[in-house]
Amino acid sequence: MSLFDYTLKELQQMLHKKEVTVTDLVDASFKRINEVDDKVKAFVTLNEEEARKQAKELDEKLNDETSILYGMPIGIKDNIVTKGLRTTSASRMLDNFNDPLYDATVIQKLNEVNTITVGKLNMDEFAMGSSTETSFYGKTRNPWNLDYVPGGSSGGSAASVAAGEVFFSLGSDTGGSIRQPAAFSGVVGLKPTYGLVSRFGLIAFASSLDQIGPITRTVEDNAHLLQAIVGADKLDATSVNADVPNYSEAMQQGVKGLRIGVPKEYLDEGVNPEVKEAVMAALKKYEELGATWEEVSLPHSKYALAAYYLLSSSEASANLARFDGIRYGHRTDKRVDMIDVYKESRAEAFGEEVKRRIMLGTFALSSGYYDAYYKKAQKVRTLIKNDFEKVFEDYDVIIGPTTPTVAFKIGENVDDPLTMYAQDILTIPINLAGVPAISIPCGLTEAGLPIGLQIIGKHFDEATIYRTAYAFEQATDHHKKRPALGGASE
Template sequence: MSILDKKISELHQLLHTKELSVTDIVDATFDRIHQVDDKVRAFLTLNEEYSRIKAKQLDEKLVSGADRGLLFGMPIGIKDNIVTKGIRTTCASRILESFEPIYDATVVERLTNADTITIGKLNMDEFAMGSSNENSGFHPTHNPWDLSCVPGGSSGASAAAVSAGEVLFSLGSDTGGSIRQPAAFCGVVGLKPTYGLVSRYGLVAFASSLDQIGPITTSVEDNAYLLQAIAGNDPMDSTSAKVDIPDYLASLTGEVKGLKIGVPKEYLGEGVQPDVKERVMEALKVLEGLGATWEEVSLPHSRYALATYYLLSSSEASANLSRFDGVRYGLRSDNSHNLIDMYKQSRSEGFGEEVKRRIMLGTFALSSGYYDAYYKKAQKVRTLIKEDFTKIFEKYDVIIGPTTPSASFKCGAMTKDPLTMYMNDILTIPVNLAGVPAISVPCGFSEGLPIGLQIIGKHFDESTIYKVAHAFEQATEHHKAKPKL
């Protein structure tokens, strides 16, 4: 077994007994990256020199007997839209190709305080806009289970790097499914926390009312460790919630007897592949065997979620991305002759096609004469979607369904059809619109490619989600399967 196949708790124990050093873990990480990343192409920037220096410093702390937390010495990959002091942060866009932040995002700061080591920055769809990681301004990332397939997006590389064993865990961001969808495609565990549970300070905004940072790991236990470290109120983020943070590990009991599960008929309807439905039904039988009960329910307004999401997210993106103008930082065109031309050329040369498409859609939806008809109406529908979840959670503890309508698809299969590509997020988007938490865990395979089970919970009830996910994980073997790179 490789060092990187072990859980955080196992590595922590080996460090504690001096059977392993932090340098050993970091060396194994970079050895694996250099071995497979030319195939997977998950990283945009590696932080190798600093990581090795940091590893030696932490080994000295080990010798001195300094107090060590569970994440002590653990290497992590960070999605490239989360700012890291002195480490290039590009959002996978040419417009930020040379940007080096002067501060850390709150989540990075908290992980640094927990003595983790930031190994490098992970590829993504440009400015988090995409479902396949093919919209990166630099290069696509590939699915470790089948290199001819996509890893999902926009946090595709964050999931692919964990799946390929390049890092123990990673951080991604989820605006409409961007953690859960790639986690499902790559056969790993990905959590989208409740909106406001994890600080967004230092996350380069796509759609501010939807974006949320979350952990991607190989196990539910490791996921809980990581969330424990990054969750909590942050005065630097005005949307950060002031709530008590429970002990998430205490919920990993394996006990789900008496738990009530709602299964939306809309999540198993038209468009969901037969293999996916079959794996979800098998998962429900496993949970039944553990003492839970389930019933079919309805989320009637979820049929409008896709249109609502793309109007709202594109509108917010149009406003958020206006700051990238070639004046203060980022790319400035050399082909301009006056100020207006400089704005136009810098943005034309710096942004990719998908980003331009969404800026144009959002600008239209916010424009005079169309605001009421599109943006305002979409906000009203968002409220209805949120109320659907509220009603179901009055009776049920969690909602369960597939994470995606199908397993991963071939690279290039949908690049010329953006509307079909958008449909890949149809089962994850309602969660972001409602602001509730959800996790994707492996629940089987379709023609050798992983399928994800989505478990949705009440606001700030990540503990119940973890309880159900962990019980299912312990009763099955899906999470133990590894891609053969």
């Protein structure tokens, strides 16, 4: 077995029995990266020298009171700021942001439990995309089939875990950017409740929607990683001081008596037949485990896509205004006056998708259109949130597919923005409502591509989501399947 086939709990036991060292874990990570990343292209920047130095120090400090994440190699999405480690948001604009002066709050929390950052992971530029094809540094590929996308925008985060390059990673989710790549890449990805995890140090795309979350091989590992990064933060006014249970203990309770709602809108036409079949098989498994399910309705979901792209693009237009070629970031080499420095720098450094969303957002916020578009989208957002709250009056969780289709071929949809936007149609309502949701593997298509099952919970009820996901995982073997590049001994 490869080290990457063990759970975090098993690896910690091996560390304490002296069967492996932290240095061995870091060596295994970089060995794997050297073997496969020229094909997968999950990493933008590696942190090898510092990671090996840190591993040596942690080997000397190992004791019985170390955390379960102690010494574990992790990859970080490249829009999460890391002190002294290049952070580009996969953009030309921040290509020269080589030495950030501070860590994001989640990185501080990971440092406290002694994880080891092995590098920064590729993504869609400024997190705008669903396939990791808009990165300035090239396309990341799906370890299950290198001709296919890994999903996005956290494609590098999902692909690195699926390919066995790191034990787990952090991504960010604005409209499905953790869950959709987790589904496409056959791994576990959670978007926490809005406000549960600090956004300080996350390069903002849409501030009312963005959330940092964990991507892992198993549900239990996911719970351990989330446990380490949650909590209120005085540097993030939107973070919440919520009661946080022990997620790994709560998940052991089983699902007998659990009430599941299945939105009819999530299994409508447009959902791939193999995806629908896998979801129905998962619901049957839940029945066998003692849960019950009924069809429900989220009637305003059909408006979510339009509302999301108006709201997220409006916020992106405001957030990206700071990248002007003056204070930091790319500055044009052309000899122009000050106003043209702004124009030329932004024209040169932003990619097509980023420009498209800035233009859409600026239009929606402009005089004469604000009420017609932005304000109306906010009203629709409230209706979507109310839909979820109504269903949760009678049900513990909502279950459906994570995505309407499985991974598509690289280049297949990149020139068709509307088709790309529709990839997030089943994940976007969750961000608009601010509720938590997880994607877990629930099968493979005949072509061997992963299918994701999405479990949605009430605000700050990640414990029930984990309990639901863990019961299914323990009753099936989907999480044990590995791609050809999946980190097992081949």
